[in-house]
Amino acid sequence: MAPRPFWKGYLKLSLVTCPVAMMPAVSESAKVRFHTLNRATGNRVQSVYVDAETEERVDEEDEARAYERGDDDYIVIEDEDLDAVALDSTRTIDIERFVPADSIGWIWYDRAHYLTPDDPVGEEAFSVIRDAMAATGTVAISRLVLYRRERAVMLVPRDRGIVLWTLRYGDEVRDAAAYFSDLGKEQVDGALVKLVGRLIEERTVDWDPKMVEDPVQEKMLEIIAAKRKGRKPPKPAKPLPDGGGKVVSIMDALKRSLAEEKRKR
Template identity: 60%
Template sequence: MAPRAFWKGYLKLSLVTCPVVLQPAVSGSEKVRFHTLNKTTGNRVRARYLDPETGDVVEDDDIVLGYETEDGTHVTFEDEELDQVALESTRTIDIETFVPAWDIGWIWYDQPHFLAPDDKVGAEAFAVIRAAMADTGTAGIARLVLHRRERAVMLLPHGRGMVLWTLRYGEEVRSERDVLGAEKAEPEKAEAGLKKMLADLIAARTKPWSEEMVADPVQDALLDLIAERQKKRPRRAKASPPPKATGNVVDIRDALKRSLAAEKAGGGKPDGKKR
């Protein structure tokens, strides 16, 4: 059974729009995780917030988020206030720019997600956008709100879908000079015989890539240990997935013709505004 989509919205390129679903490309759900229990009763322990000054338990309804200022006080925000930030990109991935796919260094890549069309009507528009990006060797750059933070994202064609990478913020990426220092002269050339020995060693250890190379032996050992102690229990039935949302899709040929005409007439976006 396919996993439930954690995000649904629209992919937009000029006047072409199609409904899409987004799924994380990696998951930690298969990892062995332990709960914290009361050793005496076997019951799960629940974490609660305490006010360190009064010692009182703080209920969920009384919790707000705060940003500490220079004088040590906090500016507080309610959840609803933060939800109002960057709402335009909450449910729409609007591709505004294309860049050569190889121009973006690996250090900017954050988290990968699979992007796919959400219905048969929008699949044609999605496929044409993906194929055009593949033919031109470009990546689409857009912005998207995930977990209340607006992120720059990169879209790359991948098989029958796309991979959407969230990109790191500029302040997160360190300059290599900060770590590696200034560029230095190349070391002296290694002895030819030594280089030949190393090349032979590399060749002897070179194999085709396999997922077995990133297997987790600790995970396997934990599963074996759990199996030894586990008692068979009936599994809970999983909840039914929600019905798929549908949306209006503009005819791609007509939309592209109007988009290109608007680009030539206005020198920018379909609304006539220049970029």
């Protein structure tokens, strides 16, 4: 059963409009979550805000957002101020332009969402926009208010639906040249590259979601199950051996690695 959408609105391209629904493409509901307890009483601990000067508790209705413009100097931002920003993009994904699908680097991708038509009448318009993007190898760029901020979004056709990615802001992405510009000035030995290529071939397999399973999560569930039944939790895993030995020859290390791969296979 598909989860209920957390956002409903309209997808618009020029004079073509259709109602759509959106839900996050990822979920954290299956993660093991902990509560903080008072060890002495076993009761839950609550988080409360206190005034930094008076040390008195601040009630929720007295909490306010503020922008710091100097030391101990703030501008209070009210809900009306936030609601007044980008009202047109609150409920409408108005496609402004299209760009080649491979022109946006992965580093700009933020959060993924599934976008679907919200009624049978609008499904044809939705499908036409989706199929036209797929046929032209393009993705759509628009803006949308999500998570209380207007964000640039990218619409990518996928299967029978569309994946909507929120994109990072320009000031959030650091210039890679600041980190990589001094690398690669030395000539790389072609023979070493070929050996690594062979090693890559030995280890290349088809993608499987099991590759990104969380072993820590699985261990925590085992510990919780053992404690629930009154048993002792599993013993801690032995620390991995230190692999920090000095490599005298990269060529020798690669040859040994290839021999080891063949032995395993």
